[in-house]
Amino acid sequence: MKFTVSRSIGTQQRLSRKIITQDKSIALVPTMGFLHQGHLSLIRRGLRKADIVVTSIFVNPAQFAPHEDFNQYPRDHKSDLQKIRSAGGQIVFMPKASDIYPVDYETYVTVENMTGALEGKSRPTHFRGVTTIVAQLFNIIRPDFALFGMKDYQQAMVLKKMCSDLNWPIKMIIVPTLREKDGLAMSSRNKYLSPLLRAEAPALYQSLLAARQSARRGETGAAAIRRQMKRLIDKAAPSGKIDYIAFTEMESLIPVRRVDKNTVVSLAVKLGPIRLIDNLKIA
Ligand code: PAF
Numbered sequence: 001m002k003f004t005v006s007r008s009i010g011t012q013q014r015l016s017r018k019i020i021t022q023d024k025s026i027a028l029v030p031t032m033g034f035l036h037q038g039h040l041s042l043i044r045r046g047l048r049k050a051d052i053v054v055t056s057i058f059v060n061p062a063q064f065a066p067h068e069d070f071n072q073y074p075r076d077h078k079s080d081l082q083k084i085r086s087a088g089g090q091i092v093f094m095p096k097a098s099d100i101y102p103v104d105y106e107t108y109v110t111v112e113n114m115t116g117a118l119e120g121k122s123r124p125t126h127f128r129g130v131t132t133i134v135a136q137l138f139n140i141i142r143p144d145f146a147l148f149g150m151k152d153y154q155q156a157m158v159l160k161k162m163c164s165d166l167n168w169p170i171k172m173i174i175v176p177t178l179r180e181k182d183g184l185a186m187s188s189r190n191k192y193l194s195p196l197l198r199a200e201a202p203a204l205y206q207s208l209l210a211a212r213q214s215a216r217r218g219e220t221g222a223a224a225i226r227r228q229m230k231r232l233i234d235k236a237a238p239s240g241k242i243d244y245i246a247f248t249e250m251e252s253l254i255p256v257r258r259v260d261k262n263t264v265v266s267l268a269v270k271l272g273p274i275r276l277i278d279n280l281k282i283a
Contacts, residue, residue, distance in 0.1 A: 001052060001090045005081065009100075009140055012093045016054075016142045024051035028143035030134060033057040034074040034188040035083050038178040042147040043087040045175055049145045055084050056093040056137055062101065062108075063129030074188055093141065100136060109135045111158045111165070114253045118154050118246050118266060119277065130155055131162050138168055146170050151177040151185045153266050153279040157253055177278070179205065185278045196239070197271040203236035204269055207245075208280035211265045215282045220258045222247040225265070233269060243268035243275065250281065259283075 006012040019026055027046030031039050039055075046053040057080055064070035077094070084092055108128050114120075115127035138146070146163070148156045156174045163172050178186045183205035184198075193201055207229040214225050226245045233240050245267045247256050256263055261283035268277045 003085050003090060005092045005094060007094050007096070009095055012054075012091075012095075012140050015091060016140070019052050020142060025144040026050055026141060027053045027145040027147060028137060028141050029053060029055045029089070029147050030137055031055060031057055032059045032073065032188070033080050034076055034191075035080050036178075036186045036188060038149055038151065038186040040083060040087045041178055042149060042175055043084060043089045045173065046145060046147050047088050049171075049173065050143075052091060053089045054091040054093055054141050054143065055089045056095075056141070058093075058095055058097075058100065058133065060100075060129055060133040061097055062132055063126050065123060065125055068123075069189075074191060093137075095140075100133070108132045109162060109166075111162050114154070114158050114161055117253060117255070118244060118248070119268065120154070122243055122268065122275075127155070127158050131158065134159055135162065135166070138163075138170060143170055145173055147173045147175055149177060150174050151187065151278065153264060153277075154253060157251060160251075183209075185276075187276065189274055189276070192274050193271060197274065200237035200239055201271060201276060203233050203240065204267060204276055204278045205280075206236060207232045207267070208265060208278060212280055212282050215259050215263075220260070222257050222259055222263075225259065229265075229267070237269065237271065239271055241270040243270060247282075 027050035029042045029046055043053050059073050109131040110128050160172045163170055182202040184201045210232055211225045211229050229245050247259055247263050247265050250262045250264050259282050263282045264279050265282050266279035
């Protein structure tokens with residue numbers, strides 16, 4: 001299929017209808033643009049699953065609180081389109097905010113309980129925005145598969161829950177986090193780290209690896225492992241302010257005191273003005 005950019009909901013709906021009528025499958029990779037290798041790995045994985053990969057680029061205002069970085073969020077559409085094209089993605093959906101959220105818009109999708117903890121504590125309106133835009137994308141694009149990165153662990157689990165609760169016949173594929181050579185999880189926001197903060201940032205992943213190592217050596221107490229992680233971060237990333245270090249059951253996000261093979265340890269740390277998140281399955 002010829003590389004196509006659809007800029008309106010109607011155009012995308014027609015394209016999707018045509019693909020479905022031809023009995024071809026669609027994989028959706030939702031993004032907010034400023035693509036890095038992590039996004040491209042989702043596109044490549046999508047191409048192994050489906051005939052057509054649709055990548056959406058939309059910086060979703062509904063998932064940013066008024067004090068957050070919506071206006072500063074990095075954008076580079078020209079380079080994004082080139083990257084998607086060279087990764088093999090066939091369609092890019094780039095709607096206008098005023099089409100997705102017209103002035104009289106008033107419908108939101110909320111996953112109730114799983115969104116209160118972790119990221120939801122610091123960003124209480126964030127997940128309502130994420131689930132609403134992804135629900136819209138599912139309805140407009142009608143994918144068979146949707147791909148999300150494990151880097152945004154809570155987001156991935158919340159979206160899986162939304163998809164199963166609302167009975168969309170979409171297979172949700174969660175792809176492992178892609179990392180820089182020094183372990184820092186790839187993220188569009190990394191570009192805002194000063195050289196000093198960038199040098200401290202790998203401490204997050206090092207603390208996750210240390211947590212895993214402790215668990216593998218037999219430590220089961222979440223509190224003890226958290227203390228160890230905090231010591232490591234305080235030492236290796238002195239500019240860091242830990243927002244949370246949490247131990248939760250993989251799918252349900254229920255907090256655990258004793259870690260086991262289904263535990264995910266996740267954290268959020270503010271390095272200067274940049275808030276970084278990361279996570280690791282402990283066993
Ligand atoms: O992970 C992201 O980039 C966004 O939260 C998503 C899933 C594209 C929704 O805007």
